[in-house]
Amino acid sequence: xxxxxxxxxxxxxxxxxxxxxxxxxxxxxxxxxxxxxxxxxxxxxxxxxxxxxxxxxxxxxxxxxxxxxxxxxxxxxxxxxxxxxxxxxxxxxxxxxxxxxxxxxxxxxxxxxxxxxxxxxxxxxxxxxxxxxxxxxxxxxxxxxxxxxxxxxxxxxxxxxxxxxxxxxxxxxxxxxxxxxxxxxxxxxxxxxxxxxxxxxxxxxxxxxxxxxxxxxxxxxxxxxxxxxxxxxxxxxxxxxxxxxxxxxxxxxxxxxxxxxxxxxxxxxxxxxxxxxx
Numbered sequence: 001x002x003x004x005x006x007x008x009x010x011x012x013x014x015x016x017x018x019x020x021x022x023x024x025x026x027x028x029x030x031x032x033x034x035x036x037x038x039x040x041x042x043x044x045x046x047x048x049x050x051x052x053x054x055x056x057x058x059x060x061x062x063x064x065x066x067x068x069x070x071x072x073x074x075x076x077x078x079x080x081x082x083x084x085x086x087x088x089x090x091x092x093x094x095x096x097x098x099x100x101x102x103x104x105x106x107x108x109x110x111x112x113x114x115x116x117x118x119x120x121x122x123x124x125x126x127x128x129x130x131x132x133x134x135x136x137x138x139x140x141x142x143x144x145x146x147x148x149x150x151x152x153x154x155x156x157x158x159x160x161x162x163x164x165x166x167x168x169x170x171x172x173x174x175x176x177x178x179x180x181x182x183x184x185x186x187x188x189x190x191x192x193x194x195x196x197x198x199x200x201x202x203x204x205x206x207x208x209x210x211x212x213x214x215x216x217x218x219x220x221x222x223x224x225x226x227x228x229x230x231x232x233x234x235x236x237x238x239x240x241x242x243x244x245x246x247x248x249x250x251x252x253x254x255x256x257x258x259x260x261x262x263x264x265x266x267x268x269x270x271x272x273x274x275x276x277x278x
Contacts (some may be wrong), residue, residue: 007044008237009073013056014042016070020060030059050074072102072224073237099226100148103155106220110164110249113171113216117185120152120163121192126185129177159197166252168203172269179273186270190263201256202265211251219245 017027028035033052040046048056053074057067103109103120111118116130127149128142136142155161172186193200218226225236225245236242257265 005235006047009048010042010044012070012073012237013048016056016060016062016066017042020062022060027056027059031055048074068105069223072105075101100151102220102224103152107160108162108164108219108221110219111217112166112213112249112252114168114213115171115174115216116176117167117171117189118165118218119149120155121165121189122149122153123181123185123188124150125181126177129181133176156192156195156198161197163195163198164201164249164253165198166201166203166249166256169205169265169269172202172266179276183270183273183277186266186273190266193262199258200262201253201258202262203252203256204265207255207257209255211248211255213248213252217245217248219249222246 017024022030024035024038027033028038031038031052032055037046041048041052053070057070062070099119109120111120117126119127122130124146127146131142131145136145156163172182172189177185189200192198215227215229217228219242220226223237223242225242227234227236227245236245256262
């Protein structure tokens with residue numbers, strides 16, 4: 001867990017303690033953790049354990065939603081690690097599992113991607129190429145990661161969830177897999193776009209952009225933002241950060257095409273791929 005994440009989690013714990021009108025001595029007594037350790041945790045100097053988080057939830061009598069949010073915060077801050085290190089040390093499946101658990105609990109999932117499609121709409125063959133490019137070489141690790149991707153895809157059929165997805169045209173054209181695989185992926189994307197709980201938008205290459213994002217990102221229930229670079233994943237909980245990305249997503253939505261226009265763009269790209277295959 002990074003220093004920044006320890007500080008942010010500590011601030012969150014401190015705010016919840018005060019919100020429930022608990023003093024540090026009272027929290028210490030209820031959790032069995034020393035006041036000194038609690039002070040270090042709240043000031044970002046000490047990483048809390050899972051046991052402490054659970055005892056904190058019991059001590060402060062948080063609501064179910066508050067408790068789930070805190071658990072999510074703890075889990076995701078722990079998985080904010082170097083991606084390349086994760087691939088090399090066999091942590092890819094663990095990372096996928098953490099993301100899947102968050103997606104399972106979320107009702108509204110919004111995602112913008114420049115170069116690759118969001119995991120929940122990826123077909124198995126496409127996912128395999130992405131994971132191999134990212135450096136996943138161990139067969140068992142690759143198999144486990146793909147299994148989690150398949151579980152992600154099943155979330156699309158849960159009508160209680162809403163998916164708002166924006167992909168740049170580049171993500172549909174970039175040559176990261178064979179044309180035959182990309183054709184199959186695009187056909188599935190067309191099918192997904194017809195789901196009642198999915199809003200699929202495409203950002204054309206020639207679309208004017210009054211707003212811009214350097215990286216792809218995901219937003220969970222308007223409360224958590226996931227920003228992924230080539231070497232790291234960051235999770236943002238601060239209200240000002242979340243609002244920034246919500247506004248960014250709205251701006252990108254306004255520049256994108258949806259419905260028949262999006263379908264025609266996908267068909268155009270598929271036709272080009274068919275010519276390459278033939």
